Amino acid sequence: MREARRxxxxxxxxDLTLRGLARLVDFAxxxxxxxxxxxxxxxxxxxxxxxxxxxxxxQSVGKRLFGVRAMVLPRRVPAGYRESFLxxxxxxxxxxFSVVPIAWLLVxxxxxxxxAFETWMAWSDRLGIRIGDIFADTQVVDAKVVxxxxxxxxxxxxxxxAPPSSSARQGGPVDPARGAA
Numbered sequence: 701m702r703e704a705r706r707x708x709x710x711x712x713x714x715d716l717t718l719r720g721l722a723r724l725v726d727f728a729x730x731x732x733x734x735x736x737x738x739x740x741x742x743x744x745x746x747x748x749x750x751x752x753x754x755x756x757x758x759q760s761v762g763k764r765l766f767g768v769r770a771m772v773l774p775r776r777v778p779a780g781y782r783e784s785f786l787x788x789x790x791x792x793x794x795x796x797f798s799v800v801p802i803a804w805l806l807v808x809x810x811x812x813x814x815x816a817f818e819t820w821m822a823w824s825d826r827l828g829i830r831i832g833d834i835f836a837d838t839q840v841v842d843a844k845v846v847x848x849x850x851x852x853x854x855x856x857x858x859x860x861x862a863p864p865s866s867s868a869r870q871g872g873p874v875d876p877a878r879g880a881a
Contacts, residue, residue, distance in 0.1 A: 709773055709827050709839050710776065711771060711839055711841040711845055711846070712841070712842070712845065713825075713826065713827050713828040714768045714828055714839075714840045714841050714842050715768075715842065716822060716823060716828065718766040718767060718768050718842075719766075719768055719822065719828070719840055721762070721765075721766050722760065722762035722763045722765065722766040722768055723762060723791075724762070725760075725761060725762030725765055725766070726749065726752055726760045726761065726762040726763075727749075727791075727795075729748060729752075729761055729762070730746070730748045730749045730795060731745065733745040733748055734795075742796070745795060746792050746795050746796050749788050749791055749792040749795050750784065750785050750788050750789065751781050751784050751785060751788075752784060752788065753770045753779045753783065753784035753787065753788065754779060754780045754781035754782075754783070754784035754785075757769070757778035758770040758771055758778030758779040758780075759778070759843065760784075763840070763843075767842060767843045767844065768840050768841065768842060769840070769841055769842075769843040769846055770784070770787060770833075770836075770838045770839070770840050770841075771838060771839055771840075771841050771846055772836070772837060772838055773837050773838065773839055774837060778846075779836065779838050782836075783836040783837070783838050784836075785836075786832065786835040786836035787832035787833055787835060787836035787838050788832060789832065789835065790814050790815075790818055790831060791814075791815070791832070793811070793814065794810075794811035794812075794814055794815055797810065797811045798811065817831070818831055818832065822840075827839055828840060
């Protein structure tokens with residue numbers, strides 16, 4: 701089996717059935733936006749596909765429903781809008797071809813091979829990495845796997861001390877343990 705990423709990943713490969721179902725939900729939502737948005741619908745559909753993984757910390761609506769998440773590998777954080785744009789560009793290109801009336805030939809000649817190659821990459825790679833993931837340096841993982849890691853990656857920030865009370869600044873009672881400052 702080939703490996704798209706030499707340095708590996710700390711995460712196991714996500715279930716491809718869950719990934720596929722999540723992608724179908726996202727395509728359905730994009731199609732719904734395309735149909736409901738009239739003239740701007742195709743733009744909304746393509747924008748949804750491009751940015752969806754950045755909406756909910758690495759989860760599109762489909763990924764949230766099926767419990768998978770796109771993670772940025774070097775930083776081990778959920779994918780943001782930049783990574784979402786990069787990793788979903790191949791699928792957004794296919795969606796753009798499909799909404800342009802005269803571009804149906806492009807869907808058949810270019811779009812279907814792109815989707816087929818992306819699917820083959822995710823299936824054949826030991827980490828489930830596809831071309832879009834290579835562009836964005838991401839990996840789709842089971843969301844339960846990263847829930848503990850996210851807590852460690854985003855520690856609580858220390859709380860700054862409270863400002864001195866107004867009575868102490870105005871000559872009010874002074875704490876004898878601290879003395880008069």
